[in-house]
Structure formats: C-alpha cells, structure tokens
Amino acid sequence: MRSEQPNAPLWGQRRRGWRAGGAWALLPLAFLGLALFLPLWEVLRLGLQADGLWTAAPLRSVLGDPYIRRLLLFTVEQALLSTGLSLVLGFPLGWLLTRYRFPGHDALRAMTLVPFVLPPITVALGFVLFFGHAGYLNRFLQAAFGLAEPPIRVLYTLWGIVLAHAFYNAPVVARFVNVAWEAQDPTHVEAARVLGAGRLKAFFTVTLPALVPGALSACALVFLLCTLSFAIPLSLGGARYATIEVGVYNLARVDVDLARAAALALVVLAVSLALTCLYVRGGGLLRPVSSREREQPTVPLLDRKRPARLLWLVYLLPAALVFLGPIGAVIADSFLRPAPGGSSPTLHWYRIALSADTTPFLGTSPLGSILTSLGVALAAAGGALILGLAISAAVRRLRSRVLETLLMAPLGVSSVVLGLALLLAFRRPPLSFLPPGPWPLVVAHILIVYPFVVRAVGPLWESLDPRLVEAARTLGASRRLAFLTVELPLLRSGLLVAGARAFALSLGEMTATAMLARPGLNTIPLAIYQFLSSRRFGAASAMATVLMVTTALVAWAWERTGRGLLGRREKAFLASDSHRGGAEIAEPVERVASGFMPDDKAVRGLKAVADRLRRYREPIHSTTDVLRVSAVRKHRRNHA
C-alpha cells in the first residue's frame, strides 16, 4: 500500500499549502518570465508587427518566399529520411542487445547513451574527416582498389546530413526498442510456439506488434530532433542544403534582416511546439507497459552450433564503421595529420589550436573560448540544478497541468528561436541592465538544460514514499531537516547524473550559442566550427578531441566529487551545534522503524536514515536531538 502524495491546491482554502508551494513556484516563474517569456514576446512583436500595428504580413511574406518554402520542404524531407535510416540502423541494434549475450554487451548498451552527450559539431567534423572526398574512408578505398576518383561522395549532399543524423539517432531507436522488448512477457511467444507458430510467425504476430508503440515513440523523438537539428546541416549542408533552423540563423546573422528572422522563427516555434506536444502526449500513450513475469531469455551470440548467427557481422561491421569511424577519425586526425614539416604523429595541431596565433580566425583566443565554455557550463549546470529542484518541488506540491506546462515550456522552444529571442531581449531593459558578460549564454544554456534535470529528478522524487518524510516529521525533524536528511540523499544519484549531463550538454551546445556569439564571447564548439568551416582540419580535430575529453572527464569528476560534497554537507549540517553522537539515536530510530509498518519501503528508508546517523560519530544537531526524544517516546507508546 502506498499513500497519495499530499496535494496543495493552487488557490483555495489551504492557504498554508499555497504559500509553501507558491514560494517554490515563484522563483522559476520569475526566472522564466524574464528569461523566456519576455524574450519570446520580443520575437512575437518583431515578427507580427509592422509600423507598430499587429499584422500577419511579415509572416505571409516569409511563407510566400520560394526560398523559405524550399527550406521547409527540405527540412521535412531530410527529417523523414533520417528517421527512416535511424530506424533501419537502430532496430537491429536493439534486437541484438535484447536477444543475445556476448562479451562487451553491457559496454555496447552503455554506448547507446553516448550520442546524448556527444556534441553535434564533433560528429559533423568526424563525418567530414571520415566520409569526405579526401577523407579516411575514400583514401583507404582508393588505395585498396587502385581507384583514381574517390568512390564515396556523400558530403555536401542530402545523404551526408541524413547519415550523420542516423549516426546520432539510431542509438536512440535501439534504446527504445531494447526497453520495449525487455518489457515483453516471454511466455507470449512461448505460447505461440506451443500452439504451433513457427519462429518467424511468432515474431511477426507476437513480438513485433508489441514493439510498434516503442518504435513509433522513438521515431517521433528522432523526427523532432532531426527537424530542429542545426550544427549538422550547417556544417555538412554546404551552401545548398539548409534547414529552417539554419535559415533563421542566416536571416539573423548573415542577412541581418531581424524582422524576417523573427517571422521565420515564429514558424519554427510553431513547428517545434507542435512536434514536442505530439511527442510528449503521444509518447505517454505509446509507452510500453511492462507485462512480463520473468526476464527475456537471452542466447549466446557466439555459438559453434549456430554459425548462422555470424550473419550479424553483416550488420555489425558496417555499423561499427559508421559509428566508430567518424569519432575515431577526429581523435586520430588530431595526432596523425602531418604537420607542415611532414612529421606525424605530432602535437603540432594542439599547439596551433591553443596558440594565440589563431585568435583572429576565432574572434577570441582559444584559451578564452575554453574558459568561457567551462565557466558557462558550470554556471548553467548549477543554475539548472537549482531551477530543476525548485520546479520539481513546485510541480509536486501544486498539481496544476497549466503550471507544469508553463514551467517546462523551454522543451518545446527550438534553440535557435531561443537564441534569437535572447539576442533581441538583451538589447533593451530589463535584461540590458545586466553588466556585460556571458549572461546571454548562461541564461540560454540554463533554459536548454534544466528540463533534463526536472525529468531526472521529478519522477525520482515522485517515487519516494511520502511516509519517509512524514515519519521524519513525526519524529520531530523540521521540514528542512527532513529534506536534507531524507529526501536530498535519496535524490542524490538523480541530481548527480542530471548535473553531469547538464554540464556536458552545455559544453556541447552550439545552436543558441551561434546565435548569441559576439566578439570576445566564443565557446569550444564554435571554435571547432570556425576551424572546420575554414578547413583548418588539424586544429579542428585537436579542439574537438579537447572537447570530448573534457566532457568525459568532467562528467566523471562531477560524479566523484559531487558525491563527496553532498555527503560532507549533510555531515556538516548534522555536526553543527550539538552534543550527542549520531550512533546514540540511530538505534531508537531503527527500533521505531521495526515497530512501524513492518517490512515496508518506509522502514527501509528509516533504516537508511539510521545508518546515516550511525556513520557520524561527531555530536549531532539539536533538532536531531528532538528527533531522538520523540523517537524514544513514540517507541515507548507503541510498545506500551
């Protein structure tokens, strides 16, 4: 049994509830109002007003432009093709991960998460280096088969973009398929087989229909991501191929026609809101329902009696080429591209990429770009954690769909529109009152990454048994102490993962960043793009390797030190201003626990609290002392 989460109505009799919940909602609402809704209003005004009057004329003029219509068409075309190819490449991978065991299975499964944090610009660079006309693959094929002309010509075509998107999104499909498949009850297939269905028939009539919702949900997400993709079409599309996102960027930053940029941005905004709604609403309906009673059986991939399974190599080898080739090419190129003197391997490109000589080509010194990136990512991750926690708390207390939609609005706003909105908003008060600095970038990155924090922390918080906090409160702990000693530690893993992911996402973000960049405000992904677009490949590879290593290291270090830091904070709180050892009260708490709803999650929670208390031999906080007294009193009453 599990009691309902305490609800507080937004308006009504329970004023205390509104006050507590309202306070939680106020901070995020104020921030979003200033940093998102006001800027979006600026876009709306610029895109829908002519000479101070509201009119649809700018919108009509943009939509009537044959060039823009072509952009829209191309955006849909490439997104459809990319989704199809991602499905074709990703489905077998999901199948492989579900059905077979083989050495490296878990590593491969973990690797399907890599695209979530891999910056798109490094993928674009990898594609140029690997699939380019003078790229590694072509050079290898030319040498192997003695060809005079490079055989593979996908770069700067539609297919280059589609392939790069598939690289990015096939693992997403694989993950969805894997999760949906593992949720199935294997007895269904077995029943079909017992009833005489062949293996193929069982697959097509039982397994596949149950996978359709998961696959559809994945396709909706992939279509959304490919429609709003920016860095890949910008760097791989050449002059000819551009998506609407790139179109907004070109209108705002190359043609400098802000009114038309705003009008097109409104179109993009409508598209991104519609697709996000479709995915969020539809995705909920299509989420696979776990019906299984036992796990899916797996079979070994390498089996001497079943040589047919080696046919998987037909998929695995080209897939490894597509997935590992580009990333490998970036890292290899940064060391192996011959330096001007001809020496290779060399550190020359790292020296070039980091030397002040490249400053004119970046607009900022390379070290300045790296510092800006790290500073902005740190601020964005910190801000996103605070905002994410506050929003999770507000949504928990005030169950209001409207509020939830408002607070999660950035999910539906494309990054290029967000960049344009902030670009416009920072021109006038109140945002222009901020002292000069990287504020537009920090704000944009917070808005882009905090929904991921909410999505990581919200469900986790929701899954905590409310009786844990109730128990602590009954035992005399203040709301604050209960939050710090019961809820926060239980949310810790989610917070750490979310923080590390927020940091990594901010480090790799290039869309809003490209819109907001200006002299002196450059980041690592922009530096890579500038090196890449001026064909300074060695320097681009070196910078991209720096970015990938930094992302991996920082995510890892964040996890490590984050755990330590949170632990210390809790300890410091417990240790301040008191006179008793934690072990002393741990025992009564434990005893209360065993007399209090035996064999329940709450008991396990209380035991965990007791364990934590026991670990601190230092004197404990006076509030905790109260906890001890009431625990003992309650214990006596229960056993009286």
Place this chain on the structure above:
Amino acid sequence: MKKLTLLCLVLLALPAWGTELVVYTYDSFVAWGPALAIKDAFEKAHPGVTLVWIAPGDSSEMLARVVAELELGLPTADVFVGLADVEVPRALARNVFRPLEPERLAHLADVPADLRIGGDAFVVPYDHGYITLIYDARALPDELVPRTLDDLLRPELKGKIVLQDPRTSSPGLSFLLWTIAHYGEDWPAFWEKLLPNALTVTRGWTESFDMLEAGEAPLGVSYSTDEAYAQIVYGELVYRVLTPDGEGFHQVEYMGVVRTTPNAELAHALLDLILSPEIQELIPTSQWMFPANATARVPEAFAAYAVIPEHPVSLDLDTVAANLSAWIRTWQEILVAR
C-alpha cells in the same frame, strides 16, 4: 558562481589596461596578407595601443557581422578592412561607416582617382586585382581547359569546379556580377547549368583555394595574380590563370572607419599606415594584389606574371546597389531548386 563572477570580472578588466583597436577583415588578409606587419608597424608607432585583427570569415560574412553587431547594439569593430567595390553599396545602405576625414590620410594623394569612389566620403581603396578562373596545370588536361565562360558548362568538367558563395564571399559575388555583366538578362540560364557542374560552393575564397591546393578540385574562381604566386612560391607555374573570352572582373578593395568607434583618430592613423608605401609594397607578394598606392614599387617577378585581362569587366555601382538583393535572391533560388 562566485568564481565565475570573479573570472568574468578579470576577463572584463583585461582589455581596460590599454587601448585596443579592433579591426575586422577577411581571413586571408591575416593568413596570407600583410596583417601582422601592419600590427607591428602600428603598435610601434602608437605605444600602448594594441591592434587586434578579427577575421573568422570572408569579407561579406565579416560585413554581416559588423552590420549585425551594430544593429543589435553589441560591441564591434573600430575599422573594417577588405570590402570589395561591389559590396560598398550594401555597407553604405546599412550605415556602417562614419564619414572619413581625408586631411588625416596623407597617403591618399598617391592613390589614382579611378580606384576611389564616392569622393572618399566613407571608404578608401588599398588594393585591387582581377577575379578570373585559375586551374591546376598538373591536374587538368589541356583539352579540358575552358576558353570561354560557356566552356564551364561542359559535362567533362562536372565535379571539377569550385565556386564561392556570393552571399558570404567577395570573389564569389564578383564572379556572379561578372556573369551578369557578360550574359545580361540570360545569366540565370547560365547558372542553372553551372551549379550542377560545380563540385561545391564554399563559404569563402580561403576554403576554395585550399581545396585547389589539396588537389580536391583542379579548377576554380580566384585572382589573376595566382600565376605570380605559383612562380614565386613554387618556382613553376603550377596554377595557370584563365581569362575566358579575354575577360576578368575588376575588383577594388576598400577600408573604412566603423560608425561607433571611440578611436576615430587611431582608426585614421591605421588607414593612412595601410596606404603608406611601406605597407603597400608588401601587398603584391603577401596579399597577391596590385597596390593602390601608385608610388609603391612592385617586385619584377610579380609584375611579369600577374595577368591583366584584355577586357576588364566591371558593373556600375548604382546598378549593383539597385539590383543586388534581387540578383542574390534569384541566385539562391537556382541554388536550392535543382
């Protein structure tokens, strides 16, 4: 957060220590051209002043940056170097430059009148040259070498031509205007066949020339001085200049002072320095263009190998100003339509 604020403050305080003169130009002016020599000479003449070159793109892209930064109220350049004549109307329409004070430009007197435009009100020229086709003599067989613009449409040349984007690059724009001057009303028909024949359209000249040097394409749009470059740098004519139909598009490059600069005096000093014979004599063998200052000496090898087309082509700037955006729009539609 505190650390970040501190870091920002430090980063912000850094430039405050001395005067900085920020100059926007196109990338090849720094990568090849006399930018670093100019910086040294300028900083020696003005102690305490730092000259900062910013050049992440080709000229039209850089012009767009200045325009965007002016429009959005962001900090921007003090000086812009490297505006092609055909881009000047666009820059003037966007009100990028402040009026020049010719009395501060002593060396302007040595610049021939036919290079100067608009009574030197906003911009002055610093070099000039001819946009032509060039090809890699090692990679393109003689029978494929185009003799006329029409020859570029030959199917044998498919995938062998590199062009630049006229929206972001000044040689690209000059080439487009050359074809407009050559074909008149029929220019879209030419481009409808030319674009499918091209290997790619690069953002700027640097990228297209790099593709030529890397052997990725044997034929491209570049400058008539590339034979001099090949002769002086490689010791042989690896690149040959083509003047199809005897033509080449005359390009004059200009510089001006950005309207918002607080350092107008230093900016004028920089323009005058670039016009001085000392710097102008570096232009032929670094920038690979003809100097604007008539008193500057040109190396013999350069004079001997720099090609001057029989029939230089140019367009009246008023016509350009009136039609440029319509032409670009048409070009863009041809680009995406095929």
